Amino acid sequence: MATPLAAGSATLVRQYFVQNRSVSDPTAALIKAALINGAVDIGYGIPSNHSGWGRINLTNTMFPSSPRKIRFSDNATRFSTGGNWTATYKSNNTNVQLKFTLVWTDYPAALSASTQLVNDLNLLVTIPNGSIYIGNNFVAPYNSSLDTVNNVEQITITTPPTGDYLVNVSAKNIALGSGKQTFALVVSGAIDDAAPTISYAASSPPDNNETLINFTLINITISIIMLQSLQTATIPIKYLGMIL
Secondary structure: OHHHHHHHHHHHHHHHHHHHHOOOOOOHHHHHHHHHHHOEOOOOOOOEOOOEOOEOOHHHHHOOOOOOEEEEEEOOOEEEEEEEEEEEEEEOOOOOOEEEEEEOOOOOOOOOOOOOOOEEEEEEEEOOOOOEEEOOOOOOOOOOOOOOOOOEEEEEEOOOOOEEEEEEEEEEEEOOOOOOEOOEEEEEEOEOOOOOEEEEEEEEOOOOOOOOOOOOOOOOHHHHHHHHHHOOOOOEEHHHOOOO
């Protein structure tokens, strides 16, 4: 049951980006990042072998309760090895969890490859006190090692200090499709309304860079009916998960 519900949820998220945010062709990476960013723990921790990134929660993904807001960058750049993309976000409430989710669509690996990840990106966040968090490090000090096996990376800060958060997405190795590797980033939390300061280096200019602040309801009555029926369902994102 989880697979068809997750597929239906992905369809609703795509519809939302097209109709509400005027993203004509949201990437698979953006839809996946949005679902994972909004998912909630069902008691096993996030991530886990039991429930992946948690239970899909479309309210969190599309209609976050104030003061939580969502920002996203889709198809943000076209990386070659050594490329960097940075953005600065401001968080203003220590009681609202801050979550950063990076997803990219990887190239297929050779059948004989010992590691299935082909193109390796990294997510790092520098918080206001200067400490650095690294994607998929969920135990203090949250920066022990770089993930070299997954194409999903997340950083969660439960009680974020107020101030500026510098997000860095870097291309450690682009083995295939040099100059073509894109990614999607979704950020949620008590984020200021001001647009983030974005820069990129050693890569091509962005194809599509959209920003989402809270939500606008535009002619998606059928979707809302479906949403209400999904909210109580337990939908592990097992197959959107990570290698543990």
